[in-house]
Amino acid sequence: MSSAISSCSPSLLGQDCGLTSRSQKDFPRSRTPKFLKCVASPPAETTAYTTKVQRNANMEKLRAGYLFPEIARRRAAHISKYPDAQVITLGIGDTTEPIPEVITSPMAMRAHALSTVEGYSGYGAEQGDKELRAAIASTYYGALGIDEADIFVSDGAKCDISRLLLLFGASVKIAVQDPSYPAYVDSSVIMGQTGLFQMDIEKYGNIEYMRCSPENGFFPNLSTVSRADIIFFCSPNNPTGSAASRDQLTKLVQFARDNGSIIIYDSAYAMYISDDSPRTIFEIPGAKEVALEISSFSKYAGFTGVRLGWTVIPKELLFTDGFPVAKDFNRIVCTSFNGASNVVQAGGLACLSPDGLKMKDVVSFYQENTNILVDTFTSLGFNVYGGKNAPYVWVHFPGRSSWDVFAEILEKTHLVTTPGSGFGPGGEGFIRVSAFGHRENVLEASRRLKQLFK
Amino acid sequence: MSSAISSCSPSLLGQDCGLTSRSQKDFPRSRTPKFLKCVASPPAETTAYTTKVQRNANMEKLRAGYLFPEIARRRAAHISKYPDAQVITLGIGDTTEPIPEVITSPMAMRAHALSTVEGYSGYGAEQGDKELRAAIASTYYGALGIDEADIFVSDGAKCDISRLLLLFGASVKIAVQDPSYPAYVDSSVIMGQTGLFQMDIEKYGNIEYMRCSPENGFFPNLSTVSRADIIFFCSPNNPTGSAASRDQLTKLVQFARDNGSIIIYDSAYAMYISDDSPRTIFEIPGAKEVALEISSFSKYAGFTGVRLGWTVIPKELLFTDGFPVAKDFNRIVCTSFNGASNVVQAGGLACLSPDGLKMKDVVSFYQENTNILVDTFTSLGFNVYGGKNAPYVWVHFPGRSSWDVFAEILEKTHLVTTPGSGFGPGGEGFIRVSAFGHRENVLEASRRLKQLFK
Structure with missing residues (x-):
């Protein structure tokens, strides 16, 4: 993940985090200015009883939250900021159509x-x-x-x-x-x-x-x-x-x-x-x-x-x-x-x-969504990959941070995508756009993207 | 587990083991006469391609099969031997009554x-x-x-x-x-x-x-x-x-x-x-x-x-x-x-x-089963534990091997129980009898046990 992840409170866990809310200042900033090393930092003041069981050192190696809960958290924060916005999620690869x-x-x-x-x-x-x-x-x-x-x-x-x-x-x-x-x-x-x-x-x-x-x-x-x-x-x-x-x-x-x-x-x-x-x-x-x-x-x-x-x-x-x-x-x-x-x-x-096997109709439906998204980004002059054999469209924004692109698209169009760098350093400069969605949402997403990047 | 586990072929995995049948002789006996160290022994003759990935050393520490699949395997073997027997399972703690x-x-x-x-x-x-x-x-x-x-x-x-x-x-x-x-x-x-x-x-x-x-x-x-x-x-x-x-x-x-x-x-x-x-x-x-x-x-x-x-x-x-x-x-x-x-x-x-909360009726039903089993073993002069707060009856056979008792009961009454030593060395000399079962089966089990141990 890039520097766009700039806060690191327990709310990284999402709303259903199993933890009480705690203010961000309880988690001290790490010495590295670009990242916050939240996963290993204990609360600043600990007066409560603690066990003598060591935290698993492997858990401390993990970086912040798992990607998709982090995106869910950002989506929720966006909705709080713009309660009337019609947010459309093309982020998590989550199916949307009824099962036969x-x-x-x-x-x-x-x-x-x-x-x-x-x-x-x-x-x-x-x-x-x-x-x-x-x-x-x-x-x-x-x-x-x-x-x-x-x-x-x-x-x-x-x-x-x-x-x-x-x-x-x-x-x-x-x-x-x-x-x-x-x-x-x-x-x-x-x-x-x-x-x-x-x-x-x-x-x-x-x-x-x-x-x-x-x-x-x-x-x-x-x-x-x-x-x-x-x-x-x-x-x-x-x-x-x-x-x-x-x-x-x-x-x-x-x-x-x-x-x-x-x-x-x-x-x-x-x-x-x-x-x-x-x-x-x-x-x-x-x-x-x-x-x-x-x-x-x-x-x-x-x-x-x-x-x-x-x-x-x-x-x-x-x-x-x-x-x-x-x-x-x-x-x-x-x-x-x-x-x-x-x-x-x-x-x-x-x-x-x-x-x-009628489920194939649903797969075809998502494939049509994919085509709409590929055409949208192509028409806007982007280099677009994927889509042909998968419900994901991989769009290149050369020289830009994935999280910045993610944030810009969310802020300006209320569309949730997935930053490519969340999938590894090789994804930097890309965003993933999921084709799972109702047709009217995909068409509306296409309109908003054309407005933003025209 | 005790010495009663005397064979160690892949069929230990049960019938759905994900492996082809292989004769027992492919798995050489270990030097310890009391146990067969099956989990770490490679096939005797290996001409097939093998990867260079080491087997996880922790897996090699495991003892034979997980307890309950092993019991399922013995039950299946018993049924093969006595195809007409009415086998009753009081072994795995498996619920039997319909859900409301x-x-x-x-x-x-x-x-x-x-x-x-x-x-x-x-x-x-x-x-x-x-x-x-x-x-x-x-x-x-x-x-x-x-x-x-x-x-x-x-x-x-x-x-x-x-x-x-x-x-x-x-x-x-x-x-x-x-x-x-x-x-x-x-x-x-x-x-x-x-x-x-x-x-x-x-x-x-x-x-x-x-x-x-x-x-x-x-x-x-x-x-x-x-x-x-x-x-x-x-x-x-x-x-x-x-x-x-x-x-x-x-x-x-x-x-x-x-x-x-x-x-x-x-x-x-x-x-x-x-x-x-x-x-x-x-x-x-x-x-x-x-x-x-x-x-x-x-x-x-x-x-x-x-x-x-x-x-x-x-x-x-x-x-x-x-x-x-x-x-x-x-x-x-x-x-x-x-x-x-x-x-x-x-x-x-x-x-x-x-x-x-009507499920409580089903719990009560199993509790009645438990009482029948406790009464049965008590009337036969055994020291019986558990049963009051759990669907398990824990019966003492002092000085005997749990697996021997398990085998005797299975052989002579077609009842499947669970050998206590499968739960740790402290369970040696006990068997666990599960009270999950249809009423007629529990009553029939009671009759057979009274016949065997009268």
Whole structure:
């Protein structure tokens, strides 16, 4: 994040922060003028009882708040300042359109059934319902040699990122696309894998940042990338909206094989791919021995609030001693998780039914939104990326701070976007514009942007 | 676990293990004759590609499978052996009775509403819906100074145990009741807090085991307990069924204050308390500065498969440097979790409505089951503990191995129980009998037990 984050009170946590309000002066300024080192600073005066438990040093390494709550906080502050403004959110990638009844009805039926002797069920399998696992395997990985036993159903990809890092432990080194979804880095910091944040380069010491920019077509120059144990790779990428081609993914898999690395491939936006880019890493020969995949119903089926995702760990993926990664992950899932909700899994199963594929209409709707936004920025003379295979538009503001652009757009148009630098130093100078939204809001956003940047 | 676990193939993971079947001989026997060190042993012959990623050393410290999947595996093996037997499960503490419609209908309505423009919602607050947090605070902690902002809604207490240990990091030392719910120890092992398992004493080196036995009324002798950073304390206790009294909890809170420790108080069974034992640790003066509490709708509302719980972290709970524990937990929740399902939270809110309190009838039903089981074992001359304030009956078989008793009961009566030693060395010689079950099954179990032990 850039210098535009200039205050650092507990309200960074957002309104539902679990803390009482405290004035900003309780948190002393750090010696570095550009940043406020809020996360490690105790209150100035402490007369209350304190335990003798040390704060986890890894938590102290985290930078301010998680990106999206920080944006929510700024949105709330803006609304307080302009209570009559019609604020439109193109910030957090949050779905807005209703879910077809072919999906919600089975959830409702499952809920009702819990009131009957025959329909009641208690603990399900930690790995997910057998039928849902089988349906995920056959729908998305049918011809690729992935079967039901390789699928672990989750309450969302974000939750599985932390469980996966718990699986790999504190001593692995990770690599991330730069920019990328911030949960990879933040979860890794919490696990103690990253070293300290280095203010001058805006990077953690022990993370390999794989720069993805217009210059390299948003695919990293692997010849300059150092070996990492774990490579997070999101395609279509959040935030750049760029999907890696088959050739590029083939290079990535070969790179992992050469280095003995494990790819954590995030395919949460795969349903938005409109060209022949692979929908899953397992389309690439040899991937099953070096990759696992996390995915989600969130962006496809509008399940951001319903909560359902999955992780694929092929039985071929082995640690260096030959021990199967899936076996350890199974142990993590059994110990730290109790399965996704039975009601929600009924909805997931319905998504994969022939009728459930009607969700594609909703995806198409968001794709039309994307086109409107791409056309808007293009017509204004901006260099615009993404959009084709993802619900995100990545707009370049060369030489400007992302947070300044974010703040200007919010102040002058009441539109919430996401500053690119929130996704890593490689995002500086960009903003991400989400295409999730009602049509009239997207059209109104387009009008306001044309007014501002005409 | 005792020597009764004598095989160690991947089938320990259960049928849904995410792995292909592999013959037992692939896993060589360890040099210790009493145990098979399966978790660290690679396949004997490895010709397949392996990555160069090291297996997490903490995972290697875990002992065989998590307890309950292991029991599920043995149950499945028994059914294979006796396909016509009417197996009755009093093992896993899994609810069996239908949920009243006053609770399932709001879930169904919430699901249906997701198909409407007005009723659709995407990402909710990571900490849970404001209304549900407020209802939990007022229903359970109304007069105790806990408010909405102190409540973090979760997808279940088990899931929050891992998130809490992630919060505290690898360098804390934990204490547990012995016996206790195995997720405390196993989650702590995975986090790297425990040291190695010591075969001779059946304990991890760096865990403080607080023995709870009939001799001390199932409350540890705190004068012999070494300081730990984190004290897991479950009351009513799983597995012993014993609830700590107000005096005992006052001593526990004082012990934590003297040592500067943090208590993770697990009140998942609080709704089963039938005497005046405290329902929450926050009934004890001074607890807010040394305790947080995890709890759940699972055992109260039959939500074991629906998935909903919560964690209370008072704003008064501070690390040694004065930093609020809740603030770091909020960061964990925002990074590693995305909130409980919106459909499920609607059910949770209904549980706390005046009509929702009808769930108490279901609790009473299980309490009657408990009485039947207590009477059964008492009439057979066993020393029986628990049952009064919890849905668990803790039966003593002095001098016998828990796994042997488990195996005998399963073999001769087709009843699944839980071996006490699965909860820690202090559980050796006991079995836990769960009172969750349909009435006819509990009565039939009683008949079979009377037949076996007459």
